[in-house]
Amino acid sequence: MDKTLTFFDLRRGMSARVLELVGDQVCPRLVELGLLPGTEFKVTKVAPLGDPIEIRLRGFSLCLRREECGCLRVQEIAKPPGKKGSAS
Amino acid sequence: MTPTTERRAFTVGLVGNPNAGKTSVFNALTGAKQRIGNYPGVTVEKAEGKLELAGASCRVIDFPGLYSLAPISVDEHVASEAIVGDGRPDLIVSVLDGSNLERNLFLFSQIAEFQLPMVVAVTQTDTMDRHFHLKCDDLEKALGVPVVAVVAHKGIGVQELKHAIDKALVDKPIPKIELGYPKVVVDAALRLIEHYQSQGMSITEAQARTLLLDPGRATNAPLLATQDLENKVDEIREGLIGAHGQTKTLDAQVRYAWAAHVKRQTVSPVDSPKKRKTDLIDRFLTHRVFGLAFFVGLMYLVFQSIYSLAGPLMDLIESGVGAVGGFVSPFLEGTPAIQSLVVEGLIGGVGSALVFLPQIVILFFFIAVLEGSGYLARAAFLMDKLLGWCGLNGRAFIPLLSSFACAIPGIMAARVMPDQKSRLVTILVAPLMSCSARLPVYVLLIGAVIEPQFGPWWAGFALFAMHFVGMVVAIPVVWFLNKKVVKGKRLPFMLELPQYQWPKFRDVWTTIFSRVKVFITTAGTVIVAMSVVIWALLYFPRPDLGSLEREFRSLPLTNQTSVSLENYQERRQREDSILGRFGKALEPAFVPAGFDWRLTTAILAAFPAREVVVPAMGILFNQGSDVDESSQSLGDALKSATWPDGRPLITPWSAVSLMVFFALCCQCMATLATIKRETGGWRWPAFAFLYMTALAYLASVLIMQVGRIFG
Structure with a gap:
């Protein structure tokens, strides 16, 4: 449960929390969209061909390619995030 | 503002996240009084409209949607430059999606720091009301500027927003927010x-x-x-x-x-929010089996509509233009050069621009409906993986599919892509898709050469395969363009799946209308100008008909009976025209590809529009211009055509070589004019023309030389 995962490990229906953004070049787009340390999200859809995936965070949904979220390290959480899905 | 002060023109800028409903607010504020142009030097489109208020008249600018003021994409760069740079608007209307307040407020907090007068319009409150209750007064207190809830397509809140803008131009409310930094x-x-x-x-x-x-x-x-x-x-x-x-x-x-x-x-x-309809629909529409099946079916419908519905309308436009030409023609009988210029050059040129309208209207109808309903984003979601591995993204699917009917609407449809680099690459490969104007060439050559020699099964296969040639060639081209040619970083793919809703009639209509207008005013004028140039190259110099008749009479009698005098004169005139001479001069270059001067000239004549090649071949092979691809006489003339040394001109190899040339070559001035319009300069159309022509030439030579080895 407390294993560090990347976006390649995410499956449909999983809930997860962002642990950190790694690398010198932090994907600026992901930061602007609010994928910040502590942000909880849920994987709501996986495209029929396996990629991209849709995640729900902060009350909105977003489709991203697994590969392009390479800088994110996440952790699976047991229960779905709160309705607001906001950063703790 | 006192009545005595002169009415000043104010600038009001609409700013918000992509999908925040900015465009609907813009349409509601400005109505039909809109102008779409480009920001100087970039491909980003600039939409402007006029708004008359009680106290002031305003120029309303719909800025490109952005997530942050730290620009990543070209659109965002343009928008943030315009918002916070010199010449910033007098008032900013910040459009916030009420159902996605958190992320929308992130952008608001950045703009707020520039201390500009602002008004907030909250959208999506109609989809929200069932689950949420937004307290506008509280929001107003938290942000420090007036807040209006707007449901643009129902007209709710539009008057209030106009009133708030009018008032804010005088009061200049500045946001006051407390971010709470450590x-x-x-x-x-x-x-x-x-x-x-x-x-x-x-x-x-x-x-x-x-x-x-x-x-x-x-x-x-x-x-x-x-x-x-x-x-x-x-x-x-x-x-x-x-x-x-x-x-x-x-x-x-x-x-x-x-x-x-x-x-x-x-x-x-609000308590117990109902399961959203959208989630329910999406279970089906993004399902790995049903979702893909629905997608394929829908795309088939779109493609069929462009392909077949547009046909009769295009015929109607062509015959209408023909009728206008026929009506005007007698009045200019006295001056044949001007008659030909007006009828064939000008009116014909207008016709060759108008003929694209049915396809543009039909495609943009579908795009507007799909976009308005929320399905367009699902299509990109489903297709991204398929297109992503060769460097495109899911949003390229519709532009590329439409290009199989016609590259013009396809290139215009590429504007659904927010990422400028991917958009440019998509525009540059769209003309490689086998458009319907290539079909007559395939049908003519397959019917004349492949079918008689190999039978209907191979003929069908050849037709099918020709539609794949461009697509297969496009893959390495995309890779190369992404790597070497198109500058800039590819943006990470990012997509939101909006909630499903019924498309709004007004938005559909506005989309179609503005696309048609842009096409006619920009691409249309270029097409007409180029038609006149090509007309002149084919018309001059004028021949002496009497000497051509004497030339005809001196031919062996068998030749005289197989060719009519008119057809002979027409052929000789084309042969001696500037373009014909050019074709003869270029013949040595095209011999390795298996083309003689007649095919070369037909190819040159088809550069403005490839569908011209069949009548051009009709003239050059002495059958007159009144032929089509199923014409028996032209097919026979092609089969019996020979090189001067008696070898047959059209062999299966040279037929394939010619078809591949047409599959890959950019013989369509309307495409180039549209690329110019969409990329804001002649640089990319020139590039598309050169790379496709080079590719076509090399592929034809390769096929012909391989054919020579295998006999």
Whole structure:
């Protein structure tokens, strides 16, 4: 449960929390969209061909390619995030 | 504003996240009084409209949607430059999606720091009401500027918004928000401000924070004029990192914490929210089996409609243009050169531009409906993986599919792609898709050569395969363009799946209307101008018909009976025209590809529009221009045509070579004019023309030379 995962490990229906953004070049787009340390999200859809995936965070949904979220390290959480899905 | 003051023209800018409903608000404010242009030097489109208020008249600008003022894409760069640079608008209308308040407030918090007069329009409140209750008054208190809830397509709140804009132009309400940075950040910013003051310069707290927390921001550069200032900023930043730990996401964390706080204060969830309809529909439409099946079916419907529905309308336009030409023609009987210029050059040129309208209207009808309903984003979601591996993305699917009917609407459809690099690559390969104007060439050659020799099964296969040639060639081309040619970074793929809703009639109509207008006013004029040039190249110099008749009479009698005098004269005139001479001069270059001067000239004549090739071949092979692809006489004439030494001209190899040439070559001035319009200059159309022509030539030579080896 407390294993560090990347976006390649995410499956449909999983809930997860962002642990950190790694690398010198932090994907600026992901930061602007609010994928910040502590942000909880849920994987709501996986495209029929396996990629991209849709995640729900902060009350909105977003489709991203697994590969392009390479800088994110996440952790699976047991229960779905709160309705607001906001950063703790 | 007192009645005696002169009415001043104000500029009002609409700013918001992509999909926040900005365009609907813009349409509701400005109605039909819109003008669509381009920002200078870039491909980003600029939409402007007029708004007359009780107290002022305004120029309303719909800025490209953006997520942040730290620009990543070209669109965002243009927008943030316009919002905070010189010549900024007098008033900013910040459009916030009420169902997605947190992220929308993130952008608001950045704009707020520039202390410009602002009004807030909250959209999507109709989809929200069932689940949420937004307290506009509370939001107004939290933001410090007037807030109006707008349901643009129902007209709810539009008058109130206009009124608020009118009032704000006088009152100039400036946002007041309390972001709540940690004390270490505030202290560090103060120290930096003091240092600037000691140097005789003044910066705002927001500027100081940006210098410290976001070193890469472009607006920092003018504030770092000297090495001393740069060192000081670095020194204070080091201290900050020492006191607080890493700071790269600190600014965003503070803003999002503020946004979450405002949202908690203003949006109160109603008990037991119903399972959203959207989720239900999406279970089906993004399902790995049903979703893909529905998608394929829908795309088939779109493609069939463009392909077959447009046909009769295009015929109607062509015969209408023909009738106009026929009506005008007698009046100019006395001056044949002017008659030909007007009828064939001008009216014909207008016709060759208008003929694309049915396809453009039909395609943009579907795009507007799919976009308005929310399905377009699902299509990109489903197709992204398929197109992603060769460097495109899911949004390229519809432009490329439409290009199989016609590249013109396809290239125009590429504007659904927010990422400029992917969009440009898609535009550049769209003309490689086998459009319907290539079909007559395939049918003619397959019918004349492949079918009689190999039978109907191979003929069908050849027709099918020809539609794949361009697509297969496009894959390495995309790879190469992404790697070597198109500059700039490819943006990460990012997509939102909006809620399903019924498309709004007005938005559909506005989309179609504005696309048609843009096509006619920009691409249309270029097409007409180029038709006149090509007309002149084929018309001059004028032959002496009497000497051509004597030439005809001196031919062996068998030749005289197989060819009519008119057809012979027409053929000789084309042969001696500027273009014909050019074709003869180029023949040596095209012999390796298996083309003689007649095929070469037909190819040259088809550069403005490839569908011209069949009548051009009709003339050059003595059958007159009144032939089509199923014409028996032209097929026979092709089969019996020979090189001067008696070898047959059209063999299966040279037929394939010619078809591949047509599959790959950019013989369509309307395509080039559209690329020019969509990319804002002649650079990319010139590139598309050169790379496709080179590719076509090399492929034809390759096929012919391989054919020579195998006999």
